[in-house]
Amino acid sequence: MGNTTAEPLVNIQNLTFRRGERVIYDDMSMQFRRGKVTAIMGPSGIGKTTLLRLIGGQLKPDSGHIWFDGVDIPALGRNDLYQARKKMSMLFQSGALFSDMSVFDNVAFPIREHTKLPEEIIRMMVLMKLEAVGLRGARDLMPGELSGGMARRAALARAIALDPQLIMYDEPFAGQDPISMGVIVRLIRSLNDALGLTSIVVSHDVNEVMSIADYVYVVAERRVIGHGTPQQLRVHESPLVQQFLQGLADGPVPFHFKAADYAGELMELKD
Amino acid sequence: MLDKLQQLGAATIASVQGFGRAALMVLGALWGRPRFVKAWPLYIKQFYVVGVLSLLIIVVSGLFIGMVLALQGYTVLSKFGAEQMLGPLVALSLLRELGPVVTALLFAGRAGSALTAEIGLMKATEQLSGMEMMAVDPLRRVIAPRFWAGVVCMPLLALIFNAVGILGGHLVGVDWLGVDAGGYWSAMQANVDLHEDVLNGVIKSMVFAFLVTVIALHKGFDAVPTSEGISQATTQTVVTASLAVLGFDFVLTAVMFGG
Numbered sequence: 001m002g003n004t005t006a007e008p009l010v011n012i013q014n015l016t017f018r019r020g021e022r023v024i025y026d027d028m029s030m031q032f033r034r035g036k037v038t039a040i041m042g043p044s045g046i047g048k049t050t051l052l053r054l055i056g057g058q059l060k061p062d063s064g065h066i067w068f069d070g071v072d073i074p075a076l077g078r079n080d081l082y083q084a085r086k087k088m089s090m091l092f093q094s095g096a097l098f099s100d101m102s103v104f105d106n107v108a109f110p111i112r113e114h115t116k117l118p119e120e121i122i123r124m125m126v127l128m129k130l131e132a133v134g135l136r137g138a139r140d141l142m143p144g145e146l147s148g149g150m151a152r153r154a155a156l157a158r159a160i161a162l163d164p165q166l167i168m169y170d171e172p173f174a175g176q177d178p179i180s181m182g183v184i185v186r187l188i189r190s191l192n193d194a195l196g197l198t199s200i201v202v203s204h205d206v207n208e209v210m211s212i213a214d215y216v217y218v219v220a221e222r223r224v225i226g227h228g229t230p231q232q233l234r235v236h237e238s239p240l241v242q243q244f245l246q247g248l249a250d251g252p253v254p255f256h257f258k259a260a261d262y263a264g265e266l267m268e269l270k271d
Numbered sequence: 272m273l274d275k276l277q278q279l280g281a282a283t284i285a286s287v288q289g290f291g292r293a294a295l296m297v298l299g300a301l302w303g304r305p306r307f308v309k310a311w312p313l314y315i316k317q318f319y320v321v322g323v324l325s326l327l328i329i330v331v332s333g334l335f336i337g338m339v340l341a342l343q344g345y346t347v348l349s350k351f352g353a354e355q356m357l358g359p360l361v362a363l364s365l366l367r368e369l370g371p372v373v374t375a376l377l378f379a380g381r382a383g384s385a386l387t388a389e390i391g392l393m394k395a396t397e398q399l400s401g402m403e404m405m406a407v408d409p410l411r412r413v414i415a416p417r418f419w420a421g422v423v424c425m426p427l428l429a430l431i432f433n434a435v436g437i438l439g440g441h442l443v444g445v446d447w448l449g450v451d452a453g454g455y456w457s458a459m460q461a462n463v464d465l466h467e468d469v470l471n472g473v474i475k476s477m478v479f480a481f482l483v484t485v486i487a488l489h490k491g492f493d494a495v496p497t498s499e500g501i502s503q504a505t506t507q508t509v510v511t512a513s514l515a516v517l518g519f520d521f522v523l524t525a526v527m528f529g530g
Contacts, residue, residue, distance in 0.1 A: 053400075056404050082408070085404060085405070092400065097398075098401075099398070110406075110407070113406075113407050
């Protein structure tokens with residue numbers, strides 16, 4: 001496996017993953033190209049976060065390959081997996097900041113864990129990362145004192161602390177007010193381009209995703225139902241893709257949860 | 272009948288699986304070269320949180336238990352004119368039984384429940400996952416310092432409990448009820464054996480320390496990451512740890528002092 005730019009950084013081949021009896025993914029394949037922002041969209045509850053955990057090696061698929069920079073993640077032993085993880089990072093939905101450390105120490109955490117750099121250099125690195133997300137002034141605050149949007153930005157600074165190749169965003173827009181949403185949308189794009197990252201964004205916020213993604217996969221019913229650039233997707237012929245993109249209440253995904261016949265059930269009550 | 276049998280089987284399998292996961296957790300935390308040099312601030316912090324902050328409850332309880340022992344013991348002993356045996360009575364009860372056991376129960380309630388809740392919440396807020404994704408092993412980073420803090424601190428707390436309890440006994444027996452001070456100490460000196468009594472008590476509290484700490488860490492690490500799951504895990508820590516301590520106390524007592 002070479003490091004050529006043509007080679008996708010992450011290549012998922014024929015992935016099948018079950019949780020107990022339930023099949024989450026059935027023979028699914030996806031490619032994430034280097035230097036691009038690739039989005040995975042889909043209705044909630046289809047295991048988008050699960051996919052990120054599979055790429056991160058926290059879960060093992062039942063079958064299939066997940067190639068990351070030339071190594072097959074599910075086949076790695078513990079030490080190799082930890083080595084591979086140093087090249088990727090993940091922004092959790094909750095931010096997952098360590099609540100017993102200040103913002104500064106949170107961002108310094110991966111640097112201190114993985115390098116033996118002197119404290120002055122760590123300070124410089126941390127301040128640079130915090131400046132990039134606009135939180136240099138908040139370095140002495142504790143995570144509990146941050147707003148939701150600020151916490152996510154602080155977590156983002158931590159995620160890029162060691163200049164990873166890959167950064168995975170788990171629902172980065174969920175529960176954000178319009179202003180911090182705009183800030184995060186801009187940050188994802190600008191960090192990706194400025195740092196030469198490869199980004200995977202998992203989200204169901206259609207407009208935000210369509211505005212920054214280079215390529216989009218729409219996942220539903222255990223498989224990819226449509227993929228392409230945002231322009232291609234807007235004219236995609238699949239009714240399911242269109243229902244999702246336009247946010248229609250009824251369509252191939254029914255508004256009603258599976259139930260017995262309505263009239264029949266109402267009559268039953270009378271008896 | 273078959274249903275009951277099946278439930279019993281399922282419960283047995285579940286608890287054996289629990290033992291397995293707890294053992295894996297401890298092995299994972301202790302495997303490999305310990306990083307005391309780089310991680311010493313973490314260890315200091317946990318020793319403070321787990322050990323030093325438990326001091327107050329241990330000292331106060333020890334004092335009162337010693338005082339009660341002296342009060343109760345005096346009533347019986349004075350009937351036989353054996354008040355001078357109050358010293359050994361207080362010391363032996365504390366060193367052999369009450370010190371290790373009560374310390375372990377208090378420790379489970381004070382530090383054990385806090386450990387479970389803390390780790391459970393770290394799990395629920397994805398801090399443990401986040402650490403894993405940053406290529407930092409949460410077992411080594413989070414579990415190991417807490418494990419050592421619990422295992423080292425609890426026997427020390429039990430010794431402090433004993434010492435304070437003996438002073439409490441002195442307070443009531445000698446200063447209040449008028450037992451001869453020299454008699455209190457010299458009878459204690461003559462009747463308490465370093466090996467038989469003090470050391471066995473320390474061994475007991477080391478076993479309890481391991482039990483309580485591992486149960487607390489395991490329950491937190493295995494908690495269902497919801498608010499309900501964490502509250503259940505915390506309760507389970509206190510209940511399971513207390514029962515384990517009392518059960519093992521009987522076994523250890525039978526082995527050490529029984530024959």
